Amino acid sequence: MTIAGWTPPPWPARVPLAGRHARLEPLTAAHVPGLDAAHREDAQGAMWRYLPVGPFEAEAGYAAWVEAARILPDPLHYAVRMRDGRLGGTLSLMRITPQAGTIEVGWVTFAPRLQRTVEATEAIYLLMKWAFEAGYRRFEWKCDAANLGSRRAAQRFGLSYEGIFRQAAVVKGRNRDTAWLAAIDGEWPALEAAFEAWLNPDNFGADGRQRTSLATLTGSILVQRDPALSYRHPPGERSA
Numbered sequence: 594m595t596i597a598g599w600t601p602p603p604w605p606a607r608v609p610l611a612g613r614h615a616r617l618e619p620l621t622a623a624h625v626p627g628l629d630a631a632h633r634e635d636a637q638g639a640m641w642r643y644l645p646v647g648p649f650e651a652e653a654g655y656a657a658w659v660e661a662a663r664i665l666p667d668p669l670h671y672a673v674r675m676r677d678g679r680l681g682g683t684l685s686l687m688r689i690t691p692q693a694g695t696i697e698v699g700w701v702t703f704a705p706r707l708q709r710t711v712e713a714t715e716a717i718y719l720l721m722k723w724a725f726e727a728g729y730r731r732f733e734w735k736c737d738a739a740n741l742g743s744r745r746a747a748q749r750f751g752l753s754y755e756g757i758f759r760q761a762a763v764v765k766g767r768n769r770d771t772a773w774l775a776a777i778d779g780e781w782p783a784l785e786a787a788f789e790a791w792l793n794p795d796n797f798g799a800d801g802r803q804r805t806s807l808a809t810l811t812g813s814i815l816v817q818r819d820p821a822l823s824y825r826h827p828p829g830e831r832s833a
Contacts, residue, residue, distance in 0.1 A: 601691040602728030605669055610719045613792060615712040617719055620663045620670035620683060625656045627680035628672060631704035640682075640702050643737040645764050647702070668700055673707060673716045681707025686720060694730030694778075701743075711792065714807060717750055718788045725781040732777075738770035744819050747774040751784045751811035754819040772819070780814055787811045 610617040618624070629652040632640075638648030649655040662670050668687035675681045682703035689696050698720050707713050724732050734752050736743035748754065752774040761771040776784060787810035790796065796804050 599694070599730070600728070602694060602724075604666070604689060604691060605686050605696075605723065605727070607669065610671070610723055612715040612719050614676045614710075615715040615719065616674040617671040617684075617716060618674055620659060620672050622656065622659060622663070624672040624680060625652065625659050628659075628683065628704075629655050631679070631681055631706055632702070634705040640704065643740045643743070643764065643769075644700070644702070670700060671716075671720075673703070673712065675707060675710070675712045679706065681710075681712060684716060684720070686724070688733070691729075694728065695733060696724045696729045696731070697733040697735060699735065711797075714750075714788075715792060718792070721750070721776070721781075722785065722788075725778055725785075730778045731775055734774045735771050737764065738772040738821075740772075741821060744772050744774070745822050748815060748819055748822065749806075749808045749811065750776075751780070751787060751814050752776045753780075753816040755817070774819070776814075780816075783814045784811065787814065 607619045609619065629649070632648065632655070635641075635648070641647030646658060647655075649658065662668070667689045668685035669689070670683055670685045672683050673681045683700065684698060684702070685700040687697050687699045698717065703713055721732050732752070734743075734747040734750075736747070738744075738757050744754075753776065755773040755775055758771040758773065760768055762769040787807065791803070791805065791807040791810055798804060
């Protein structure tokens with residue numbers, strides 16, 4: 594089927610993306626001290642469990658990884674700067690395929706200070722917004738199928754479950770089955786409205802707790818729910 598009026602979108606430029614609460618900055622060596630300090634909050638190294646690298650025993654090891662990663666066009670890594678100016682983690686645009694109009698978010702390493710915050714949600718929203726407004730047709734999220742937290746997060750963000758690729762990789766000596774989730778451009782207007790409604794300051798009380806969960810706002814947009822997940826909504830995110 595011919596796609597009327599569609600042309601391949603541009604490659605993402607290495608420029609910051611800013612929202613109300615979070616700012617995504619293309620990863621540089623200058624981010625290393627702040628990010629390493631944030632990572633030290635995760636004493637067990639849990640945020641690295643499903644990634645092929647980390648945790649790093651010393652800042653020098655992380656600095657070496659950043660030096661190699663920051664110059665790559667794909668993945669394009671961003672540091673997440675929080676509203677208070679501190680760095681809270683990283684994420685990337687990856688498997689960037691303009692000719693197909695597909696792009697993926699990945700390499701998500703959010704330190705405890707960033708987890709379950711408005712900034713964390715807005716960081717994902719900023720990448721999704723850029724991708725669809727640039728003309729990408731499909732925004733993907735893939736993760737180790739054993740990582741139920743990641744699968745739950747993807748569904749909260751409005752990405753529909755698409756299935757499991759069995760024995761897709763070996764990571765740190767372990768088998769990885771890969772869960773696939775995605776949103777497509779036809780779903781974007783409703784997703785954008787859901788994110789904007791959730792991020793609206795009126796959605797948070799004086800105690801910083803959300804009034805309406807993002808999962809409530811995106812649930813009706815999902816084409817398929819992940820059968821592995823329970824849909825009891827987790828406690829609300831904090832606004833700071």
